[in-house]
Amino acid sequence: MRITDLDTPSVIIDLDVMERNIDRMHAHLREHGINIRPHIKNHKIPAIAHLQMRKGASGITCQKLGEAEVMVNAGITDVLIAYNIVGDLKLDRLSRLAHQAKISVIADSEYIVNGLAKMATRTGVKLDVFVEYDIAAQRSGARTVEQAVDLARLIERTPGLAYKGLLSFRGYSPDPEYVRRTGDQYERVVSALKRDGIETSVISSGGTVEAWTAWPDICPWGVTECRPGLYTFYDRVKVAAGVATLEDCALKIVTTVVSRPTETMAVFDAGEKTLTEARYRFGGEEGCGLLVEYPNAIVTGLFEEHGIVDTSRCASQPRVGERVTIIPNYSSLVIDLADEVYGVRDELVETVWPVAARGKVK
Amino acid sequence: MRITDLDTPSVIIDLDVMERNIDRMHAHLREHGINIRPHIKNHKIPAIAHLQMRKGASGITCQKLGEAEVMVNAGITDVLIAYNIVGDLKLDRLSRLAHQAKISVIADSEYIVNGLAKMATRTGVKLDVFVEYDIAAQRSGARTVEQAVDLARLIERTPGLAYKGLLSFRGYSPDPEYVRRTGDQYERVVSALKRDGIETSVISSGGTVEAWTAWPDICPWGVTECRPGLYTFYDRVKVAAGVATLEDCALKIVTTVVSRPTETMAVFDAGEKTLTEARYRFGGEEGCGLLVEYPNAIVTGLFEEHGIVDTSRCASQPRVGERVTIIPNYSSLVIDLADEVYGVRDELVETVWPVAARGKVK
Numbered sequence: 001m002r003i004t005d006l007d008t009p010s011v012i013i014d015l016d017v018m019e020r021n022i023d024r025m026h027a028h029l030r031e032h033g034i035n036i037r038p039h040i041k042n043h044k045i046p047a048i049a050h051l052q053m054r055k056g057a058s059g060i061t062c063q064k065l066g067e068a069e070v071m072v073n074a075g076i077t078d079v080l081i082a083y084n085i086v087g088d089l090k091l092d093r094l095s096r097l098a099h100q101a102k103i104s105v106i107a108d109s110e111y112i113v114n115g116l117a118k119m120a121t122r123t124g125v126k127l128d129v130f131v132e133y134d135i136a137a138q139r140s141g142a143r144t145v146e147q148a149v150d151l152a153r154l155i156e157r158t159p160g161l162a163y164k165g166l167l168s169f170r171g172y173s174p175d176p177e178y179v180r181r182t183g184d185q186y187e188r189v190v191s192a193l194k195r196d197g198i199e200t201s202v203i204s205s206g207g208t209v210e211a212w213t214a215w216p217d218i219c220p221w222g223v224t225e226c227r228p229g230l231y232t233f234y235d236r237v238k239v240a241a242g243v244a245t246l247e248d249c250a251l252k253i254v255t256t257v258v259s260r261p262t263e264t265m266a267v268f269d270a271g272e273k274t275l276t277e278a279r280y281r282f283g284g285e286e287g288c289g290l291l292v293e294y295p296n297a298i299v300t301g302l303f304e305e306h307g308i309v310d311t312s313r314c315a316s317q318p319r320v321g322e323r324v325t326i327i328p329n330y331s332s333l334v335i336d337l338a339d340e341v342y343g344v345r346d347e348l349v350e351t352v353w354p355v356a357a358r359g360k361v362k
Numbered sequence: 363m364r365i366t367d368l369d370t371p372s373v374i375i376d377l378d379v380m381e382r383n384i385d386r387m388h389a390h391l392r393e394h395g396i397n398i399r400p401h402i403k404n405h406k407i408p409a410i411a412h413l414q415m416r417k418g419a420s421g422i423t424c425q426k427l428g429e430a431e432v433m434v435n436a437g438i439t440d441v442l443i444a445y446n447i448v449g450d451l452k453l454d455r456l457s458r459l460a461h462q463a464k465i466s467v468i469a470d471s472e473y474i475v476n477g478l479a480k481m482a483t484r485t486g487v488k489l490d491v492f493v494e495y496d497i498a499a500q501r502s503g504a505r506t507v508e509q510a511v512d513l514a515r516l517i518e519r520t521p522g523l524a525y526k527g528l529l530s531f532r533g534y535s536p537d538p539e540y541v542r543r544t545g546d547q548y549e550r551v552v553s554a555l556k557r558d559g560i561e562t563s564v565i566s567s568g569g570t571v572e573a574w575t576a577w578p579d580i581c582p583w584g585v586t587e588c589r590p591g592l593y594t595f596y597d598r599v600k601v602a603a604g605v606a607t608l609e610d611c612a613l614k615i616v617t618t619v620v621s622r623p624t625e626t627m628a629v630f631d632a633g634e635k636t637l638t639e640a641r642y643r644f645g646g647e648e649g650c651g652l653l654v655e656y657p658n659a660i661v662t663g664l665f666e667e668h669g670i671v672d673t674s675r676c677a678s679q680p681r682v683g684e685r686v687t688i689i690p691n692y693s694s695l696v697i698d699l700a701d702e703v704y705g706v707r708d709e710l711v712e713t714v715w716p717v718a719a720r721g722k723v724k
Contacts, residue, residue: 007449007451007452007724008449008724009723009724010724041666041667063666063667064667083620083631083667084620084621084682086618086619086620086631086682086683087369087370087618087683089369090369108621108623109621109622109682111681111682111683112620112682115683134623137623138665138670139621139623139629139665139668139670140620140621140623140629140668141621141623143623143624171665172665256448256449257448258445258446258448258474258502259446259470259471259501259502259503260471261470261496261499261501261502261503261505262505267501267502269445269448269723270723272638272695273695273698273721273723274723276634276638276639277638277639277695301500303500303501303533303534304403304425304694304695305403305425305426305445305723306501306502308500308501319473320446320448320471320473320474321448321449321473321477332666333634333635333639333666336635336699337698337699337721337723338721339721359635359699359700359701361371361631361632361635361636361667361699362369362370362371362372
């Protein structure tokens, strides 16, 4: 089967590009002596997680318990769930999962630790727990040295739980000065705990941008593990961030031009329900995606199922019935809309992957 | 099972509110003598489509062929696919579908008509075809009287195809003057065709906002059918458009507060992968959704799985572990991320509906 045999819109993954992306990132992290624990949110596909493991990952990272369940069912044996787990329903699921694989979790408040502790005591599970420390003041995570030290101490003295280390995520567009200051705070947490005889065995850092840019300039505080996610596929946001080129974008959407309402306007058959609305991340004029065959075109808007293109800057004009390929703004959201994706090499479809962890938000 | 027994995040549908929404819209359209052909994009659930049929709809509207396949498989027998169908793969699927149910389609170019004609001749299918006419200069559709008349004539003289009428969609924030002018053009198309002995038996108008506001002020040209979609669930965008109140919003997301990083900030367990990014439709300060229990809070941002709330204007503050209910900005996109939704009445879960047409973008 060739790419041209696929109905549209279809999400395709260039396997050569994806494999090169994985090789490069893993080589880079190894070179810095950093352990690799990829975040599977970018692909949600067990086969790719297994490929990452074969290429040197020590385990994977999931955001939601539901993603972790899919991955453990598919044979991944070491999973960090980098998300506060709240409520008896989820704690029950976590205990079942922890009987099947090595699961570590995070906490940023006493409430979270107490929930984990209650479950661990009741079910005999032993859990490694990270203290999440927010280095960019953007979302969850402890915000002061005292909070982090207190939490680590609480975890360490709680039966069934073991303090594993500190975990951070730099977020989108953080203030570099704030991030620098947080580095000192990390060192203070680690030192204070060491004086108590509590060892911080892992300092886990998140994000593809961080993985490429953070050492040694921004994060001099001794990161030992990294959880990049977007490096598998990349996208226009990561190109704009300067950590990839368009040639590194492994995920694309094959679409068909279904209308040419005017001389300089085309409509293709993918809208928000395929590409997502990932526009605001990117500013207005760059548009909602890039047309590979018409790089001067601008995807000016998306309806639910229509993509609107201004082709006035294009030398030639697309015809109705013609296929056009889109590089999306944000690949992790595109994956989460697709039931399946097609792994391609050159022009051939080599594999069909169900997006097994799609929609697993619980 | 009670709502409080559901794991989070879960999409819930208030059945009383939804049924009232359907009753009101259908009564309104009947009062104006307008045929009702609901667009199922808002719910993608066969049981709701059947409810709409029982409540007076003459058939349904789908955007994509894949949605139509789901609905026909579920027993809906009259479907308008309001989308240009392009390519042999889709034309084959269309012919199979047209053997199982009454299917009508649209066209806005000779290319589309020729594809339909080839398929109809080859497979013996007979299709009603609408000419799409863009009344708001926003996406696909003929843009001049001559184009529309020529297309209708072409359809009418093509074996296997019958010209059914004109179909429009007003789009988002159209220029009211442009829409008014288009009304005259509709009349000119209908008259010109009548002189040829070609009857325009249906004039089909789209959209919930249009359904509530368009007659007789903006569309005086004799609409006979309407295809509202969002009226089933509504959402904040439709409240802002003035056609619903917050009490009419039938779809909500039950979430849990998982972190309280500061005194005036909360994080709940739904992000872009549950709520979608539907922010740009709405301007910045209104945020990415409304917290029912904390109406003065602002959902200032979404990460993939985190919702960030500024609670500084709230009299009381949510606790970690507390459940909060979100009214989303754009309900049709939320549905397309959910595997299943829970129909609730008062506090009880009455039904669990798989979102059967979720992701059917082909």
